[in-house]
Amino acid sequence: MEKKILTVSIIGLGGRGGEAYGRYLITQKEKFKITHICDINHVRLHKYGETFDVAEENRFDDEDKFFEKKWSDVLFITTQDRMHVRMAKKALELGYDIVLEKPISDDVEELRELSRLAHEKQRKIMVCHVLRYTVTMRKLKEILNSGAIGKLVSIDHTENVVYWHEAHSYVRGNWRNRKFATPMIMAKCCHDLDLLQDFVGSRCKSVASMGSLAYFKPEFKPEGAADRCVNCKYIDTCTYSAKKIYVRGWYNVGKPLNIFPFNLITDAYPTTEEALTEAITTGPYGRCVFACDNDVVDNQTVIMQFENGITATLKMEAFVKNGGRDIRFFGTDGELELSEANGTITLKDYRGADTVWKITDLTDDLEGHGGGDHRMIDELYDIMTGKNPQVATSIDESIESHYMALAAEESRLAGGQLVQIEKYRG
Ligand SMILES: NC(=O)c1ccc[n+]([C@@H]2O[C@H](COP(=O)([O-])OP(=O)(O)OC[C@H]3O[C@@H](n4cnc5c(N)ncnc54)[C@H](O)[C@@H]3O)[C@@H](O)[C@H]2O)c1
Numbered sequence: 001m002e003k004k005i006l007t008v009s010i011i012g013l014g015g016r017g018g019e020a021y022g023r024y025l026i027t028q029k030e031k032f033k034i035t036h037i038c039d040i041n042h043v044r045l046h047k048y049g050e051t052f053d054v055a056e057e058n059r060f061d062d063e064d065k066f067f068e069k070k071w072s073d074v075l076f077i078t079t080q081d082r083m084h085v086r087m088a089k090k091a092l093e094l095g096y097d098i099v100l101e102k103p104i105s106d107d108v109e110e111l112r113e114l115s116r117l118a119h120e121k122q123r124k125i126m127v128c129h130v131l132r133y134t135v136t137m138r139k140l141k142e143i144l145n146s147g148a149i150g151k152l153v154s155i156d157h158t159e160n161v162v163y164w165h166e167a168h169s170y171v172r173g174n175w176r177n178r179k180f181a182t183p184m185i186m187a188k189c190c191h192d193l194d195l196l197q198d199f200v201g202s203r204c205k206s207v208a209s210m211g212s213l214a215y216f217k218p219e220f221k222p223e224g225a226a227d228r229c230v231n232c233k234y235i236d237t238c239t240y241s242a243k244k245i246y247v248r249g250w251y252n253v254g255k256p257l258n259i260f261p262f263n264l265i266t267d268a269y270p271t272t273e274e275a276l277t278e279a280i281t282t283g284p285y286g287r288c289v290f291a292c293d294n295d296v297v298d299n300q301t302v303i304m305q306f307e308n309g310i311t312a313t314l315k316m317e318a319f320v321k322n323g324g325r326d327i328r329f330f331g332t333d334g335e336l337e338l339s340e341a342n343g344t345i346t347l348k349d350y351r352g353a354d355t356v357w358k359i360t361d362l363t364d365d366l367e368g369h370g371g372g373d374h375r376m377i378d379e380l381y382d383i384m385t386g387k388n389p390q391v392a393t394s395i396d397e398s399i400e401s402h403y404m405a406l407a408a409e410e411s412r413l414a415g416g417q418l419v420q421i422e423k424y425r426g
Helices: 015-025 042-051 081-094 108-121 135-145 163-171 190-200 242-252 273-282 372-384 395-413
Strands: 006-011 032-038 074-077 097-100 125-127 152-160 204-212 299-306 311-317 324-331 334-339 344-349 354-358
Touching: 006 015, 015 032, 015 042, 015 372, 032 042, 074 081, 081 097, 081 108, 097 372, 108 395, 125 372, 125 395, 135 190, 135 324, 135 334, 135 344, 152 190, 163 242, 190 204, 190 299, 190 311, 190 324, 190 395, 204 395, 242 273, 299 395
Parallel strands: 006 032, 006 074, 074 097, 097 125, 152 311
Antiparallel strands: 152 324, 204 299, 299 311, 324 334, 334 344, 344 354
16 A cells, blocks of 8 residues: 655745754655654755755745645744744644644743644644654663663653853753743753653643743853953863864864754755854854843752652753753662763662663664754654654643743742642642
8 A cells, every 4th residue: 555645834934944854854754754844944954855856836935824724744843932832723723734843832821721722623733842752761661661670760860961052052042031932941851751741651740840041141241241252362272162062063064064053053955164163253152151031040950759659850961062962760669760961771680680781773864952853753753644643742731841831930930939730720
């Protein structure tokens, strides 16, 4: 029997829609065909229109025109945070099944409304909590479910954001300010909160949280520093120098043609030194990290209690050299540990020897969130063709992690007071 080719539209052709998903979709020719795209940025619209081989008449620069009709089997909504629900509602009305970027929204009414509408229209929404789909997280779940550590009692989870990534996204970049982005514990860590509820196998009951913007503010600007790195006397010595991060950093990793974060500060393809230099000379990513309009935190800790009694802590930390998650599961018969930086999972059985798995032995595709971006799309095909009835990151499941993030932020702003999740569920 001939395989069904799913038609796909994408609105928002940035790092996610253009790079992470679009570029993978076009390698899966027997499964997907990108037919329609929309972006207000004409450079991107042209670039990805050509790359994805989308007919000129199917490229839209106007959201209203794009949403006049249903164009394809699936719609990827990969615009910025605050646009997701507005666009998802239009898409549901048209009858689309949707792949929706996280965070869904930081407005509790919008979250509830979207879930209600998805049920009413009986459409699928796959939220891009891509980490759930990685072989690493699935291996952890398999070990936990096997009973190898006995009864799970608590979890200690650290998200190592990395010093330069913090500066890139949360000081100079799109998620720097609460005026136009969700709180950092949602923007960066709704993945982690989602993983925790999945590992625990229960909804969260209550949270408390503390955190702050400790460093990236004017009082820490070195004496005589300029507002832009290219004009600054510390350009060759500052840890956060844009030249160090984007130009020397690009050289240090072998001058790649098209990878994050270099391909996000310039639309030039392939990346070149001239394009990077131009971006830091004129664009937002060349600003001094102590002279930006940022207000989101650079450190936050959340303590959680789940309905089944399991407790967990989540630490989101900017000031760290190597990225990835460190997760420790504490059980009555053993301990389980993930170190993404070391690339290992270790089972420490209290009754016997340790077992170590190397992540590279589990998969040869770790590109894009440890392979999660690609595995989610593989699973999308199975879901849309009826092979797999269950969306792991459904709207209802995903909303829970958003409630946890909202409650954590409420607690942080109230100096660490305990907040019950139930009030968000309404
Ligand atoms: N799942 C993940 O792990 C993950 C990782 C990074 C980012 N994200 C989320 O993905 C989303 C997109 O992030 P990104 O890095 O690709 O951002 P981006 O800014 O690179 O891309 C967004 C695109 O949307 C376009 N756009 C803006 N308004 C539009 C409109 N009205 N109509 C059509 N297009 C419009 C912009 O021009 C831009 O090209 C964000 O919500 C972000 O939080 C998720």
